[in-house]
Amino acid sequence: MSVPISVTVNGRLHELEVEPRTLLAHLLREDLTLTGTHIGCDTSQCGACTVLIDGTSAKSCTVLAVQADGAEITTIEGLAQDGQLHPLQEAFWDEHGLQCGYCTPGMIMSGVDLLERHPSPSEAEIRRGLDGNLCRCTGYEHIVNAMQAAAGGAS
Amino acid sequence: MVATDRPHNVVGTRPVRPDGVDKVTGRATYGGDVRFPGMLYGRILRSPHAHAIIKNIDASKALELDGVRAIVTNADFARQPDEEVALGELTANLSEMLDQVIAGTKALYRGHAIAAVAATDPHIAEDALDLIEVEYEVLDAVLDPQEAMRPGAPQLHPGMVTQEVGGLFDGETGEAGTEETNAAKHVKFTKGDLDTGFAEADIIIEREFDTGMYHQGYIETHNGTAMWKKDDRVQVWSSTQGQFEVRDQTALLCGLAPSRVTVEPVEIGGGFGGKTHVVMEPLAAILSKKTGRPVKMIMTRQEVFEGTGPTSGTHNRVKIGAKRDGTITAMDAELIFEAGAYPGSPFTAGAMCAFAPYDVDNIEVEGWDVVVNKPKVGAYRAPGAPAAEYAVESVIDEIAERLELDPLEFRLQNAAQEGTVRADGAAFGVIGNVDTLQAVQQSEHYRSELSGENRGRGVASGFWFNVGFTSAAHANVMSDGTVGLVVGSADIGGTRAALAMQFAETLGIPYESVNPQVVNTDAIGYTMVTGGSRTAFAGGWAAHEAALDIRRQLVERAAMIWECDLDAVSYEDGVLSGPDDQSFTFQEICEQLPHTGGLIQGKADVSPETSGPAFACHVVDVEVDPETGKVDILRYTAAQDVGTAVHPSYVESQIQGGVAQGIGMALHEEYVFDDSGNMENPTLLDYRMPTTFDLPMLDVLLVEVANPGHPYGVRGVGEIPIVPPLAAVANAIHDAMGVRVTQLPATPDRMLELLEEQGG
Numbered sequence: 084m085s086v087p088i089s090v091t092v093n094g095r096l097h098e099l100e101v102e103p104r105t106l107l108a109h110l111l112r113e114d115l116t117l118t119g120t121h122i123g124c125d126t127s128q129c130g131a132c133t134v135l136i137d138g139t140s141a142k143s144c145t146v147l148a149v150q151a152d153g154a155e156i157t158t159i160e161g162l163a164q165d166g167q168l169h170p171l172q173e174a175f176w177d178e179h180g181l182q183c184g185y186c187t188p189g190m191i192m193s194g195v196d197l198l199e200r201h202p203s204p205s206e207a208e209i210r211r212g213l214d215g216n217l218c219r220c221t222g223y224e225h226i227v228n229a230m231q232a233a234a235g236g237a238s
Numbered sequence: 239m240v241a242t243d244r245p246h247n248v249v250g251t252r253p254v255r256p257d258g259v260d261k262v263t264g265r266a267t268y269g270g271d272v273r274f275p276g277m278l279y280g281r282i283l284r285s286p287h288a289h290a291i292i293k294n295i296d297a298s299k300a301l302e303l304d305g306v307r308a309i310v311t312n313a314d315f316a317r318q319p320d321e322e323v324a325l326g327e328l329t330a331n332l333s334e335m336l337d338q339v340i341a342g343t344k345a346l347y348r349g350h351a352i353a354a355v356a357a358t359d360p361h362i363a364e365d366a367l368d369l370i371e372v373e374y375e376v377l378d379a380v381l382d383p384q385e386a387m388r389p390g391a392p393q394l395h396p397g398m399v400t401q402e403v404g405g406l407f408d409g410e411t412g413e414a415g416t417e418e419t420n421a422a423k424h425v426k427f428t429k430g431d432l433d434t435g436f437a438e439a440d441i442i443i444e445r446e447f448d449t450g451m452y453h454q455g456y457i458e459t460h461n462g463t464a465m466w467k468k469d470d471r472v473q474v475w476s477s478t479q480g481q482f483e484v485r486d487q488t489a490l491l492c493g494l495a496p497s498r499v500t501v502e503p504v505e506i507g508g509g510f511g512g513k514t515h516v517v518m519e520p521l522a523a524i525l526s527k528k529t530g531r532p533v534k535m536i537m538t539r540q541e542v543f544e545g546t547g548p549t550s551g552t553h554n555r556v557k558i559g560a561k562r563d564g565t566i567t568a569m570d571a572e573l574i575f576e577a578g579a580y581p582g583s584p585f586t587a588g589a590m591c592a593f594a595p596y597d598v599d600n601i602e603v604e605g606w607d608v609v610v611n612k613p614k615v616g617a618y619r620a621p622g623a624p625a626a627e628y629a630v631e632s633v634i635d636e637i638a639e640r641l642e643l644d645p646l647e648f649r650l651q652n653a654a655q656e657g658t659v660r661a662d663g664a665a666f667g668v669i670g671n672v673d674t675l676q677a678v679q680q681s682e683h684y685r686s687e688l689s690g691e692n693r694g695r696g697v698a699s700g701f702w703f704n705v706g707f708t709s710a711a712h713a714n715v716m717s718d719g720t721v722g723l724v725v726g727s728a729d730i731g732g733t734r735a736a737l738a739m740q741f742a743e744t745l746g747i748p749y750e751s752v753n754p755q756v757v758n759t760d761a762i763g764y765t766m767v768t769g770g771s772r773t774a775f776a777g778g779w780a781a782h783e784a785a786l787d788i789r790r791q792l793v794e795r796a797a798m799i800w801e802c803d804l805d806a807v808s809y810e811d812g813v814l815s816g817p818d819d820q821s822f823t824f825q826e827i828c829e830q831l832p833h834t835g836g837l838i839q840g841k842a843d844v845s846p847e848t849s850g851p852a853f854a855c856h857v858v859d860v861e862v863d864p865e866t867g868k869v870d871i872l873r874y875t876a877a878q879d880v881g882t883a884v885h886p887s888y889v890e891s892q893i894q895g896g897v898a899q900g901i902g903m904a905l906h907e908e909y910v911f912d913d914s915g916n917m918e919n920p921t922l923l924d925y926r927m928p929t930t931f932d933l934p935m936l937d938v939l940l941v942e943v944a945n946p947g948h949p950y951g952v953r954g955v956g957e958i959p960i961v962p963p964l965a966a967v968a969n970a971i972h973d974a975m976g977v978r979v980t981q982l983p984a985t986p987d988r989m990l991e992l993l994e995e996q997g998g
Contacts, residue, residue, distance in 0.1 A: 104361065117272035119264015123457040124539040128922035129462065131457055159264035168262065179887045182731030184261030185458045186509025191262060199713040217922065219455045219508050220731055222815065222894030223863035223930045225887070 091162025119159040130216030133189035140196035159188035180229030182220035253501025278533035281363035285345035288379035288915025300369035305362035308528040308955030346579035348546025362743020385665040422581035423607035435568025437598025439559025450908030464522035482769030511617030547616020565654030578614035588622030594701035620957035631965030670879025670943035677877035694974025704954035705770035706846035710763030711780035719825035726765030740778035743786035746812030771954020783842030848947025852958040867989030877939035900963025
């Protein structure tokens with residue numbers, strides 16, 4: 084029993100048949116092979132699966148694929164434009180804002196949303212904005228630094 | 239030993255990581271990302287009981303479900319001998335290793351794997367689990383290690399007696415008990431005479447402490463994919479810290495020679511010790527053998543909590559005596575560590591670390607390894623040390639307070655230094671214990687005034703061994719002056735960069751000219767697990783030796799081209815110099831290689847025995863909310879002897895990550911079990927790891943006491959930072975509120991109880 088949906092992912096329209104129980108995270112990873120969207124917890128705490136849905140960050144393991152019907156989705160793979168890394172991608176690389184890199188795509192996607200809302204965030208605003216994304220390696224300091232660097236570079 | 243006394247060009251700088259672009263663009267391939275034509279998906283049926291005899295497994299209905307291709311149980315594996323083998327930072331018994339991967343005659347904890355299914359779709363595999371019928375005879379479970387040690391307690395392994403063991407890698411000493419018990423192992427280290435020491439003391443404090451069972455909490459769940467081919471060769475993809483350990487263990491359990499298993503490199507989403515042994519790989523392999531198709535398995539988060547190896551819950555008693563002048567005269571400890579379902583907790587490491595920061599004449603420390611109906615524990619960052627040193631550093635703090643001594647002065651007065659002999663008999667070489675204490679003492683943080691109600695400051699020290707062991711490196715020199723550096727160490731947090739930097743330094747070429755690659759187990763010499771804080775140390779040493787091999791060959795080539803003796807050629811900072819002011823830059827000689835005899839490769843295998851022990855001292859300020867019991871971290875500074883900081887930003891980040899996990903142990907995290915052994919909080923909502931909001935910026939003081947046992951003075955840095963935070967936070971809580979925290983984590987409800995007792 085499949086349901087037809089159409090989603091635009093990273094600028095490209097996909098017409099798909101999905102099982103109603105399919106999560107958006109699984110659709111992206113399995114059907115569209117966009118494996119940069121990581122899964123860490125299945126229960127919406129870790130944030131590794133964060134993507135943008137119509138420009139707003141969302142944990143794609145909390146969204147059914149059928150709920151994304153008609154939506155525009157941006158994943159980590161769609162962030163770099165014309166061969167140029169997004170300023171946040173540059174900043175995470177330059178500021179050593181990762182160790183294992185597993186939380187990084189979700190952290191960056193949440194960061195993109197955060198910088199949209201707060202172009203020059205304070206440390207407290209960054210910490211509040213990213214507290215739905217768990218990183219177990221870094222203690223967050225270099226991630227906060229990366230956010231500040233990207234905001235500084237953008238302004 | 240030091241490779242060169244000139245200032246370093248690469249070591250000590252902060253270049254970007256070679257794997258950075260792949261990891262910020264989503265292109266990096268982690269174990270769960272691999273995919274093959276015809277691939278099947280595996281899922282695991284797990285025991286709903288903490289202790290039960292498995293009387294029968296009937297998979298016939300599940301096998302009839304459309305899309306199900308195979309089901310395996312313990313019976314599909316060859317029997318294993320009752321024999322002990324090395325297992326990363328720990329050891330394991332082969333027969334127990336098989337039963338741990340998939341339960342034999344008994345389920346010994348809730349979540350114990352009972353059967354594994356392979357199906358064409360993960361949902362079908364999941365549905366099939368409900369159709370497997372298992373008949374259990376449920377037994378009484380024992381969850382508390384002290385209860386488990388009592389005569390008459392439910393026995394996990396009938397016939398088990400206590401085995402006496404030696405040091406960390408010394409194995410069994412031969413003596414075994416005669417009474418059946420859940421206390422699997424016992425160790426005792428003695429130095430001097432306790433009675434004499436306590437008789438000299440003016441003050442003696444004895445306390446007991448408990449710590450919870452904690453999980454490493456890597457964000458990537460376990461995965462394993464296997465392809466068993468028609469020629470009985472097996473390919474495995476697994477997010478692991480040790481691909482050679484996965485190769486060897488998978489081969490052992492599948493009845494193959496290790497050479498028939500190839501473990502392919504994939505990125506790993508965190509490990510912290512928890513990804514050093516096989517979990518699902520042998521199941522995927524046997525499912526693949528049965529079906530002739532590749533099989534991929536990925537755990538859910540609940541499976542990670544219930545079915546992998548967290549750290550031991552512990553109960554520890556510490557007794558310390560000191561003279562009025564601040565001299566410690568005797569130290570005594572008994573550590574009781576939960577092993578989980580099978581023996582093998584880090585009780586020995588805990589016992590060896592407990593009093594290591596102190597130079598005291600009379601010490602006795604014993605440890606117990608006790609099986610209980612909980613997941614078999616694994617390694618977790620400095621295994622055993624955080625719990626042991628939490629107990630010791632809390633009592634140290636209390637004695638300093640009672641003697642009205644500054645806690646750092648008290649520690650300095652009794653600090654272990656070069657030549658100090660530990661209770662286990664080992665003598666320290668050059669160590670930075672005193673240096674880290676002084677770094678905190680002189681820090682702006684420690685000298686600053688802390689004001690405000692319900693606020694307090696605490697300090698604590700810690701020790702961890704670090705290990706050396708085997709690493710290999712190959713280096714392929716290209717004609718354009720770049721080098722492919724080939725290693726077998728999983729890059730868990732900067733390995734590629736740290737090894738490439740030491741390689742570039744020795745060869746005198748830019749870091750950017752080195753292209754580090756992690757390759758499969760057939761393409762590089764045996765390389766032990768990325769763990770034990772060993773990789774930058776031993777892997778860096780192998781990279782250094784491989785660079786020296788290239789230097790030797792380049793000198794030979796230049797001598798051949800210049801038609802001179804080898805002695806007439808020198809190599810310095812990437813430039814070859816010969817007679818008559820002739821010279822080649824590294825780039826120039828590389829361009830010459832193809833038509834002067836061919837390109838060259840360097841290689842090295844190392845097994846250093848000098849490990850470079852690590853010490854750290856931390857200071858923390860906390861504020862306690864007396865209404866809610868919540869403890870906030872206001873400020874944190876960690877001083878650590880890092881030997882030589884190869885990449886200071888990575889070293890800082892390792893320390894910050896370790897501190898964050900230690901704060902989690904101190905305040906937030908813990909397995910909560912009901913009376914039947916069900917984990918009540920197997921999600922990341924209820925198992926509460928620190929978020930951005932729980933932590934301030936974590937200040938780091940890098941103390942560089944070069945390790946004389948390494949070409950660049952490197953000491954391992956990854957594990958020690960998790961050791962001091964538990965006691966530092968507990969001591970700060972005492973300073974703030976006057977209550978001694980003897981059970982961690984100090985959750986709000988426990989804090990309220992303590993404050994209420996104090997008020998009453």
